[in-house]
Amino acid sequence: MAATLVLIEHDRQQVKRPSLHAITLARQLGGEYALLVLGHGLDAIAASLVSCGASAVIVADDAALAEPLADRYAAVIAQAAQKYGAKTLIGSSSTFSKDILPRAAALLDAPMVTDVLALEEVNGERAYRRPTSAGSMLATVKIEGDRCVLTARATAFEAPAADAAPCPIERFDFDPASLPNGMQFISREQRASDRPDLTEARVVVSGGRPLQDPETFERLVGGLADALGGAVGATRAAVDAGMAPNDYQVGQTGKVVAPELYIAMGISGAIQHLAGIKDSRIIVAINKDPDAPIFQMATYGLVGDLHQLVPQLIEAVRRG
Template sequence: MAESLVLIEHDRQQVKRSSLHAITLAQQLGGEYELLVIGHVVNKISSSLVSLGATSVIVADDPALAEPLADRYATVIAEAVRKSGAKNILGTSSTFSKDILPRAAALLDAPMVTDVVAIEQMDGSISYRRPINAGSMFAKVKVEGERRVLTVRAAAFETPAANAAPCPIVRFDVDAESLPNGMRFISREERKSDRPDLTEARVVVSGGRPLKDKETFERLVGGLADALGGAIGATRAAVDAGMAPNDYQIGQTGKVVAPELYIALGISGAIQHLAGIKDSRIIVAINKDPDAPICQTATYFLVGDLYQIVPQLIESIRRA
């Protein structure tokens, strides 16, 4: 019987690297663990996971699961947990997991702890450390019950090594007729881009409200990101102003990133935004206000007019 079951996120072509960090937490919790892949035509995905130390890769493959409808995926997860007997159900703190795992927790009548960054022994049992108050404080959470659902802050855990002996791939039989129909897939809009995924990128360039308009945002933020081979991010103010789409938003109400290099253009450093970038290895901020709060967080802080500095940076990088 596996101690943990880890939900693997993918885009049909490859595994999302951030979801692998949940495997490291499963290893730290101890005991055997299994990986769960849900979707349709996911042979390539499941085959890529067999050397990550799991006892098996469970595959729920059915046309009814081709799209990640939360009610259907949650039902499959709950059934897989009951069958495996897993006590810990794990996923990464992504939009995907935040939509699906709370529903699975409700179906399993299990408590849920989100954004876990560490585990500690507390009174003979495990407690989970998670950020609160926009990341300015941490709480230790202890849960009761037979099972618990956990999501992990990817930046807090290393990616597991893929050097274990291959494990078997086990098919999970899906009864498509019994799946809920409360949600219906209508259409998918995919933004075609050569830029890396925001949550997976090693370099992220973000812009704030001072970028004025959508065209300026793309020219400066997009230009610098492209020169560095990075992804684009934005503050909530920039998104609300229509300069960037919603899926670019970083912060407490957006995405959490942890790149090797994070460049903030015209971002003052509201606590809600800092909560989404605090795990970045190097933070470079460009702002004309020497007293901007982000200077207390940034590794390097450049005081100046971004409209003069950024074009020079782009040109210098392209010439290098």
């Protein structure tokens, strides 16, 4: 039995680090928690999770789960939650969790709170703080009943220590033949990149529409990111203009990042973009327009032409 199940995400090779941050929310909730991993060929991944302070690592390992198809995954997660008597199901805010967990919530007849930022207590009752309206508002939300599904904003919770005594790995048995079969995986875009993942990087360099074309974007944004060992992000406008792939998008509907250093180049600062960066420790904005809204939240603002300033900056960083 475990009060809480934390869904762990992986890319078949290794655990996705931001998904571990959901464990911190589970700890704050109190009570025992178990980690739940779904997939196929999970031995190494399961083994990497035993020191996270969970009561168990529950592994649903089957060829039928080789790809994260929502109908099957939600069904297995709901079965596991029922079997282990878990009242709370947590994942980190990612497209993986957002695809699967609401479906699991419906199967469990449980309400759900997306993008939890913090726990609160209101009149002695538990409540959850979450952002709404592209982060321009913070709502405090209460849940009726004892069951719920949560996703945790990874940037709002620390990575948990992984120094606990190893916990058991338990195999979760289910009948693959009973799973829904209405969805079929076809392909996934594979892009090799030596750069760190956007949501995990210590430094993120992002570009907006003034970068003009994919070549300039790569030369200036990519160039600076590489000099700093950082990840590359982009605004919706830059993505829409074909300068960067869609999964580089940072903001309300893209990724939320909170690196040590965020450098915004040619980004005016639409609220939808700012929603995704405002928890960064240091924000540097470089923009031609001195009135760009981004300057109102940047730690350091530099007004000027990207095409001149960024090569200088790359050079300065390389010199050290």
